[in-house]
Amino acid sequence: MGAVTYPSKKVSDYVSEYFVPWxxxxxxxxxxxxxxxxxxxxxxxxxxxxxxxxxxxxGYLPPDVFIxxxxxxxxxxxxxxxxxxEAAELFDTVASDxxxxxxxxxxxxxxxxxxxxxxxxxxxxxxxxxxxxxLFPDSDWLLRTRPWINEQG
Numbered sequence: 059m060g061a062v063t064y065p066s067k068k069v070s071d072y073v074s075e076y077f078v079p080w081x082x083x084x085x086x087x088x089x090x091x092x093x094x095x096x097x098x099x100x101x102x103x104x105x106x107x108x109x110x111x112x113x114x115x116x117g118y119l120p121p122d123v124f125i126x127x128x129x130x131x132x133x134x135x136x137x138x139x140x141x142x143x144e145a146a147e148l149f150d151t152v153a154s155d156x157x158x159x160x161x162x163x164x165x166x167x168x169x170x171x172x173x174x175x176x177x178x179x180x181x182x183x184x185x186x187x188x189x190x191x192x193l194f195p196d197s198d199w200l201l202r203t204r205p206w207i208n209e210q211g
Contacts, residue, residue: 066121072128077104104131112138126156130165137168146172163190163199180206 064070073079082088084099094103094111104113113134115127133148149172152165170186173179183206190200 066124068125069121069128072125076128076132102127102131104135106135106139110138123159126152126159126161129155130161133165133168137172142172142176146176157193163194163197166190166194167199167202 064073082090082096084091084096090096094101094114096103098116100116100118102115103111105111113131115124115131119127129148129152133145133152136142136145136148146169149165149169152159153162153169156162156165166186166189170182173182183203187200187203187206190197190203194200
């Protein structure tokens with residue numbers, strides 16, 4: 059990824075705007091590699107300010123695909139920090155900016171969770187079920203909404 063993905067202007071601009079990047083050579087005996095259980099490269103880890111891992115991407119991805127994972131990592135970090143309004147906006151960005159991505163249904167699911175947690179209104183869960191049924195009827199993320207239907211129906 060160092061030859062193609064990270065040098066991409068779109069990727070480097072996104073990383074510069076939202077993250078503090080830290081590149082660790084895999085061939086070094088490093089406590090961080092052990093701490094985060096990095097066993098394959100490239101591995102991109104999204105951690106909060108305390109160093110708690112919130113999301114991880116393993117393997118090469120081209121720049122246009124990787125940017126959707128950067129956005130998801132950003133959203134997952136806000137979610138893990140219990141910043142539900144910000145996380146909902148970030149998940150919405152993933153779903154709207156990357157609708158063809160395999161991450162879109164997951165982003166829609168978590169957007170609803172964040173909105174429900176932020177507002178206390180479970181109607182957001184119903185909206186997500188309807189959207190996932192319409193847009194991603196074969197998605198595992200739709201299956202994960204079944205308890206919502208049973209609890210509310």
